[in-house]
Amino acid sequence: MTTGANGDQERLARAGLSRVVEPGDLAALKAFDGLPALEIWDRLQRGAPGLERWSTRLADANPERDLERAAAAGARFVIPGDDEWPDQLDVLEEAGQLTRRAGVPYGLWVRGRADLRHAVTRAVALVGARACSSYGEHVAAELSSGLADNGVTIVSGGAFGIDAAAHRGALAASGLTIAVLACGVDVSYPKRNSALLSRIAEDGLVVAELPPGCSPTKLRFLARNRLIAAITQGTVVIEAAVRSGALNTAGWAEQCGRTVLAVPGPVTSRMSAGSHLLVRERNAVLATNVADIIEATSPFGTNLAPPPRAPQTVTDTLHPDLQRTLDAVPVHHPAPATSIAATAGLDLPTTERYLQTLATLTLITQTPTGWRLAPSIPDPSSPSG
Amino acid sequence: MTTGANGDQERLARAGLSRVVEPGDLAALKAFDGLPALEIWDRLQRGAPGLERWSTRLADANPERDLERAAAAGARFVIPGDDEWPDQLDVLEEAGQLTRRAGVPYGLWVRGRADLRHAVTRAVALVGARACSSYGEHVAAELSSGLADNGVTIVSGGAFGIDAAAHRGALAASGLTIAVLACGVDVSYPKRNSALLSRIAEDGLVVAELPPGCSPTKLRFLARNRLIAAITQGTVVIEAAVRSGALNTAGWAEQCGRTVLAVPGPVTSRMSAGSHLLVRERNAVLATNVADIIEATSPFGTNLAPPPRAPQTVTDTLHPDLQRTLDAVPVHHPAPATSIAATAGLDLPTTERYLQTLATLTLITQTPTGWRLAPSIPDPSSPSG
Numbered sequence: 001m002t003t004g005a006n007g008d009q010e011r012l013a014r015a016g017l018s019r020v021v022e023p024g025d026l027a028a029l030k031a032f033d034g035l036p037a038l039e040i041w042d043r044l045q046r047g048a049p050g051l052e053r054w055s056t057r058l059a060d061a062n063p064e065r066d067l068e069r070a071a072a073a074g075a076r077f078v079i080p081g082d083d084e085w086p087d088q089l090d091v092l093e094e095a096g097q098l099t100r101r102a103g104v105p106y107g108l109w110v111r112g113r114a115d116l117r118h119a120v121t122r123a124v125a126l127v128g129a130r131a132c133s134s135y136g137e138h139v140a141a142e143l144s145s146g147l148a149d150n151g152v153t154i155v156s157g158g159a160f161g162i163d164a165a166a167h168r169g170a171l172a173a174s175g176l177t178i179a180v181l182a183c184g185v186d187v188s189y190p191k192r193n194s195a196l197l198s199r200i201a202e203d204g205l206v207v208a209e210l211p212p213g214c215s216p217t218k219l220r221f222l223a224r225n226r227l228i229a230a231i232t233q234g235t236v237v238i239e240a241a242v243r244s245g246a247l248n249t250a251g252w253a254e255q256c257g258r259t260v261l262a263v264p265g266p267v268t269s270r271m272s273a274g275s276h277l278l279v280r281e282r283n284a285v286l287a288t289n290v291a292d293i294i295e296a297t298s299p300f301g302t303n304l305a306p307p308p309r310a311p312q313t314v315t316d317t318l319h320p321d322l323q324r325t326l327d328a329v330p331v332h333h334p335a336p337a338t339s340i341a342a343t344a345g346l347d348l349p350t351t352e353r354y355l356q357t358l359a360t361l362t363l364i365t366q367t368p369t370g371w372r373l374a375p376s377i378p379d380p381s382s383p384s385g
Numbered sequence: 386m387t388t389g390a391n392g393d394q395e396r397l398a399r400a401g402l403s404r405v406v407e408p409g410d411l412a413a414l415k416a417f418d419g420l421p422a423l424e425i426w427d428r429l430q431r432g433a434p435g436l437e438r439w440s441t442r443l444a445d446a447n448p449e450r451d452l453e454r455a456a457a458a459g460a461r462f463v464i465p466g467d468d469e470w471p472d473q474l475d476v477l478e479e480a481g482q483l484t485r486r487a488g489v490p491y492g493l494w495v496r497g498r499a500d501l502r503h504a505v506t507r508a509v510a511l512v513g514a515r516a517c518s519s520y521g522e523h524v525a526a527e528l529s530s531g532l533a534d535n536g537v538t539i540v541s542g543g544a545f546g547i548d549a550a551a552h553r554g555a556l557a558a559s560g561l562t563i564a565v566l567a568c569g570v571d572v573s574y575p576k577r578n579s580a581l582l583s584r585i586a587e588d589g590l591v592v593a594e595l596p597p598g599c600s601p602t603k604l605r606f607l608a609r610n611r612l613i614a615a616i617t618q619g620t621v622v623i624e625a626a627v628r629s630g631a632l633n634t635a636g637w638a639e640q641c642g643r644t645v646l647a648v649p650g651p652v653t654s655r656m657s658a659g660s661h662l663l664v665r666e667r668n669a670v671l672a673t674n675v676a677d678i679i680e681a682t683s684p685f686g687t688n689l690a691p692p693p694r695a696p697q698t699v700t701d702t703l704h705p706d707l708q709r710t711l712d713a714v715p716v717h718h719p720a721p722a723t724s725i726a727a728t729a730g731l732d733l734p735t736t737e738r739y740l741q742t743l744a745t746l747t748l749i750t751q752t753p754t755g756w757r758l759a760p761s762i763p764d765p766s767s768p769s770g
Contacts, residue, residue, distance in 0.1 A: 022730040026705060056726045056733060135651055217712035219705060242693045264649030264661060266520055267673040273693050276649060276673045279664070281692055286671075288652040288661045307666055308627045308658050320411060320604060327602035338441075345407045345442045 013041035014079045014106040015063035019211045020054050023223035024102040069212045073186035079107040084116045088231050091256045102223045105209040111185040112205035119176050120231045123153040124297055127246040128162025128238035133271050136239030140165035146290035148175020155232050162238045167200055177204040182216040182224040189216050225249040234259035234297035236287055240274030247274050259296045261287035325354040334370035398426035399464045399491040400448035404596045405439050408608035409487040454597045455494055458571035464492040469501045473616050476641045487608045490594040496570040497590035504561050505616045508538040509682055512631040513547025513623035518656050521624030525550035531675035533560020540617050547623045552585055562589040567601040567609040574601050610634040619644035619682035621672055625659030632659050644681045646672040710739040719755035
């Protein structure tokens, strides 16, 4: 099931630790700093002094049973050193120290057929509000499908709103999507997303740091967010209020040195205030389409997004004096060159020369009574704008 | 009417030049570079060699008549050196050389009772698409009213769409607004805005570089844009397609060293693409409200916009272990401390101490069968998201 250089003891120790030590436990980071997992597990088992904090859960911990329970739910426990382990998570060692929050997880419980390491070689997180607007839901689905079409794996949190739309967009495009949960991979949370989570486990991956059966808590959501940020090249916040879990994920992405992007929306929408805050105060990249996201999450200078440009028209490139002459030519009722020269503010010989040039460009036509615009040319006194 | 150190001859010469020399005439910038206005006018009158280009219009030029015509329309001709002349326009001398486009205008035809110089001591340009969305129109009016309430003069171009909404917003807030036109100040363009333009002339100012009676042309709109950018501290693009006159004004604002701001909108709206382009590629400041605009157009470090923040709740500031304990307390059915300790992953004495603290904070209540959340506390397993 899982391969690599790890012995069964290492896997059992880490499975046990994932049950006993809460993600984001500062005391654990302090007590176990730098120790190998086997050594930590051994000390806990021996009831070494100073580790009473973890005694309550230790009594009930049974890693063999957790591994069996996971297997029954179609899940495996992937640990550092396994072929499938995503090395991107190493970044959390330093980021965890910086923020005094959870570091690298002891392992990841993984449900689904895809290879986790392979799935995140090109991955972007799409996150946002649960109570999103229909605009946010639409944009999440569109961006997700578009990124999936470009071979990008979509990572999100399996929640209502933006998360669900992002997962669905990737599935609709037959792309890979990963739901990183704040509970066990066998727990359907939220309940009404259970069909979606089953589908993700079928076609993509459901991943969690917590062992089977665990329920989500507020702190587990916050700790989970670091995993979403760390295993992706960039985090895109689609809609978020100024007080939002998505901004916490964006903060983790910053700390992990990943790109933070934000999708703008109406300034009248509370749901876009968090996105705009990220751009204004935290230097997030404004993401308006798939190309923007691919550019910002690719190695510098590659996959550049084409700037949006309307096609140039022939009149864009006219010399200003030619443009002035053209501006002075009537739309409907032909005028003689003398009158056009006065309107344009140019002398007559110059005006006559320019009129010939404009006629060659088929922008104007000559009639027995003078010059007028060619029928297809829009009125130049109604400029774009 | 107009006061200052200028003699009548200087005013007549400049009025004449504003009739004969087209704004944005590169040949004029080259031929007259650095010469005083009186000298240029004199050379044109004398028919000096090399100036044939301007002969056609010169024959019809009559500055005395233009000044009378302006006075009849309630307008005056303000020139450099007049008390009312806005020195901000000096920036165009250099900007004009940079871009080989029109420099400082020879003078400004001004309609309205307000003092132009005074009106632009605190002024912001609100510009955008003619064919704007109802979102853009709404935002333009709201921002304009809010800025006017803060004593900011609103400058725009008198066109349909964003321009009109910006002017109207300022008028509705009894603020000052200035329409800078690409035609004569006595010309109602566009026709359907004539009531609005009259109202602006009544309560604010209508300003133009072109003498009375002149019609707008494409090049005149582009030259006009430099005046909007130069006389304001910042240009706010509210809605603009990627091909838009508003982006031209933003370009002038950059060249004049003024702040460029852009209001975001839905990424699904073609009308916000220009705003997003400015933020992504030209470093425009994202403007989401009045405070953002005031901050960005004030001297550095003054009038800082308060960052949008939701009020903190008591649970935001809890120690992580207290939060973990709180997370483990059931919402409805009381649980004993032993079960809460196991769920939280903390030892029993610690858990009991924390439960007491949480009770003191009125976050939880003790019942005969154990602890439960206080009724007013939201379920911590439904975090903000």
